Amino acid sequence: LSDRLSGIFDRLTRRGSLSAEDVDAALREIRRALLEADVALEVVRPFVERIKEKAVGVEIIRSVTPGQMVVKIVHDELVATLGEEAVPIDLHATPPVAVMMVGLQGSGKTTTTAKIARRFTTRDKRKVLMASLDTRRPAAMEQLKVLGEENGIETLKIVPGQTPTQIAERAMTAGRLGGYDVVILDTAGRLHVDEALMHEMADIKRIADPHEILLVADALTGQDAVKVARSFDERVGVTGIVLTRVDGDGRGGAALSMRAVTGKPIKLIGVGERADALEDFYPKRIADRILGMGDIVSLVEKAAANIDQEQAEAMAKKLQKGSFDLEDLKSQLQQMEKLGGLSGLMGMMPGVGKARKQMEAAGVDDRIVKRQVAIINSMTPKERRKPELMKASRKKRVAAGSGTRVEEVNKLLKMHRQMADMMKSMGKKKGGLAGMLGGM
Ligand code: GDP
Numbered sequence: 113l114s115d116r117l118s119g120i121f122d123r124l125t126r127r128g129s130l131s132a133e134d135v136d137a138a139l140r141e142i143r144r145a146l147l148e149a150d151v152a153l154e155v156v157r158p159f160v161e162r163i164k165e166k167a168v169g170v171e172i173i174r175s176v177t178p179g180q181m182v183v184k185i186v187h188d189e190l191v192a193t194l195g196e197e198a199v200p201i202d203l204h205a206t207p208p209v210a211v212m213m214v215g216l217q218g219s220g221k222t223t224t225t226a227k228i229a230r231r232f233t234t235r236d237k238r239k240v241l242m243a244s245l246d247t248r249r250p251a252a253m254e255q256l257k258v259l260g261e262e263n264g265i266e267t268l269k270i271v272p273g274q275t276p277t278q279i280a281e282r283a284m285t286a287g288r289l290g291g292y293d294v295v296i297l298d299t300a301g302r303l304h305v306d307e308a309l310m311h312e313m314a315d316i317k318r319i320a321d322p323h324e325i326l327l328v329a330d331a332l333t334g335q336d337a338v339k340v341a342r343s344f345d346e347r348v349g350v351t352g353i354v355l356t357r358v359d360g361d362g363r364g365g366a367a368l369s370m371r372a373v374t375g376k377p378i379k380l381i382g383v384g385e386r387a388d389a390l391e392d393f394y395p396k397r398i399a400d401r402i403l404g405m406g407d408i409v410s411l412v413e414k415a416a417a418n419i420d421q422e423q424a425e426a427m428a429k430k431l432q433k434g435s436f437d438l439e440d441l442k443s444q445l446q447q448m449e450k451l452g453g454l455s456g457l458m459g460m461m462p463g464v465g466k467a468r469k470q471m472e473a474a475g476v477d478d479r480i481v482k483r484q485v486a487i488i489n490s491m492t493p494k495e496r497r498k499p500e501l502m503k504a505s506r507k508k509r510v511a512a513g514s515g516t517r518v519e520e521v522n523k524l525l526k527m528h529r530q531m532a533d534m535m536k537s538m539g540k541k542k543g544g545l546a547g548m549l550g551g552m
């Protein structure tokens with residue numbers, strides 16, 4: 113794949129924005145990469161369409177090629193689609209909270225049941241009961257019992273001859289009577305999705321009223337992932353997905369397929385056979401894996417960071433000249449937000465400790481940066497260039513326009529004055545701003 117892509121990447125780096133041709137050329141390869149990673153065709157198609165709409169016209173970061181730029185956009189969209197944040201298993205319900213595990217045979221339900229039970233027990237200090245409702249495979253109940261013994265987790269007593277729903281009922285009663293916080297129901301799977309399985313799951317759901325229904329699926333599931341996820345979600349309703357065998361060499365396309373068709377979060381991943389091989393889901397990791405172009409993504413990220421750096425340097429030069437107006441303060445504030453707070457431009461300056469204290473005293477706080485930007489936005493261009501124009505009536509107008517108070521406007525103006533003074537004096541000092549810029 114890299115060979116094929118390099119053709120596109122070797123093209124002369126140029127400035128400007130992504131053209132439809134750039135995007136099409138790159139997307140042909142991206143499409144192939146997604147299919148090779150086993151993302152379902154019906155998911156790939158709309159995904160690629162969405163990228164096309166987003167990518168055409170996007171400004172190309174200097175020092176990267178159009179193809180690389182598209183890869184970065186694809187990567188970001190993958191992360192967004194997979195879900196930016198980890199969603200934990202929700203136990204906020206009246207105990208015993210039932211968690212029902214569903215999925216095809218061999219997907220890893222029983223193993224994951226023990227993994228989750230272990231996590232709840234050791235990390236969250238919950239009292240957990242595991243119950244096997246798998247009456248189909250003779251050794252299934254014994255398998256869970258052994259896992260329980262190995263990990264110090266209680267399992268429901270095995271009573272031969274009961275139906276899955278009878279066991280579910282008994283498990284919930286035992287959970288109540290035994291004062292358990294959580295009851296995990298490990299169900300039976302089938303080799304393929306079928307009616308009997310869906311009926312069985314619906315019956316168990318009715319009896320146990322689970323707070324979470326976790327679909328357990330093998331990361332190596334290929335094009336079938338869509339069908340499996342859709343069936344379980346439509347017929348039983350799932351609240352989350354657990355992706356197993358992420359330690360294998362599958363590219364994890366199933367994650368995208370299942371997330372795309374159900375919209376349900378991937379909550380956990382299984383990364384081995386042992387009971388502690390359970391991790392939270394990080395979309396970036398799976399996105400890297402699906403795309404298999406982690407290097408390119410970090411290259412573009414680095415290039416973007418360089419651009420930010422260049423903008424910061426240009427700003428510093430301007431400050432040195434002593435012409436620091438409110439427009440500059442605004443981009444400064446926005447830059448800060450982007451760079452993660454006060455550590456932005458100020459962080460690159462000598463004597464920064466003192467400056468930071470001054471700014472904090474003047475009320476620069478990451479939470480209120482947005483309000484400060486709003487205040488500046490409510491000023492006329494002339495006011496921004498000449499802050500000394502800001503007299504009482506203008507302050508009132510700006511406060512009203514930005515939904516803030518005059519007091520806050522005053523604070524902002526004071527902060528600007530302090531910063532402008534400080535920058536001027538630093539600019540004059542030898543080894544101050546000038547020295548810093550020389551050293552970059
Ligand atoms: P079930 O039929 O859905 O209950 O599946 P099991 O829990 O019995 O798992 C089937 C097989 O997959 C067992 O050999 C497990 O050890 C293995 N397995 C489950 N999860 C993982 C995982 O995350 N990584 C690896 N490598 N193997 C797993």
Ligand code: MG
Pocket residue numbers: 221222223246252298299300
């Ligand atoms: Mg099982």
